[in-house]
Amino acid sequence: MQVDWLFWVSIAAQCLLALLGVAMTLYDDWAKRSRVPIVIVFSCLLVVGIVSTNQQAARSAAETSAAQARLSASLENLESATEDIARLQELTTSLQERLLSSNATIEQLSRQGINTVTGGDSFAYLSFPLFGANSGYPAIVHVGDYPLYDVKARLFDPVKYDELASRQPNNKLGNLLAAGPTLDIGELATHHVWTSTKAIPFSGSERQDFNIFFSARSGFWHQNLSLRRVDDNWVSALRVFRRDDKEATPIYEKIDSQFPTTPSGEVDWPK
Secondary structure, three states, X not given: OOOOHHHHHHHHHHHHHHHHHHHHHHOHHHHHHOHHHHHHHHHHHHHHHHHHHHHHHHHHHHHHHHHHHHHHHHHHHHHHHHHHHHHHHHHXXXXXXXXXXXXXXXXXXXXXXXXXXXXXXXXXXXXXXXXXXXXXXEEEEEEOOOOEEEEEEEEEOHHHHHHHHHHOOOOHHHHHHHOOOEEEEEEEXXXXXXXXXXXXXXXXXXXEEEEEEEEEOOEEEEEEEEEEEEOOEEEEEEEEEEEOOOOEEEEEEEEOOOOOOOOOOOOOOOO
């Protein structure tokens, strides 16, 4: 611990002055005889006291100024640190936003990659662009942004099934398989149309209905297809459903303008 000599010198000078005053009061004769020395000593002690007091005041002022400077520097450093913390928080927030954006981009790219491999939400439907003598040449039309793989379509003719069932009522599985052909399409590129040179026979000359069941790597869906002969030309109406765990959801519909409808404007879809 550092000793403050100026403080003790000031105290000593004041004490000596007090003692000198007491001595002058008690020993008046001595004070009169020693007037000159007493004045000199008194003056010296007074000067020492004043100087030490002034020096101590100056040191205190310097220490106070230094403390204020240190406090000001500390406040500036604190302000600078606060600004640095704010910038760091901004950088952290920006980094988090970039990470979230990167995660979203990665997720989107991953989803696109998976959809490209599996087929995603793409589907296909069957139509007959060409007709023969009471038959039609099938075409499978791709719809969607992703290619389809391992595509198969099984056609079911309800009229033909009823005819087979009336002749062979105990052969349900055989009747189902014989009620329409199965088309093995394979890979179906985006917006591509698969065609066949083999005609599919119709069970009616004026009306033909099919239920078509599709399977692919991406899942299953089914289609209703109704054909009607109008003015010696075949017109069609079709709709496509994708089934989830609860119900079938319509995802596509296409009806020719000349296709006949019920009085209420509905299509008589195959059952």
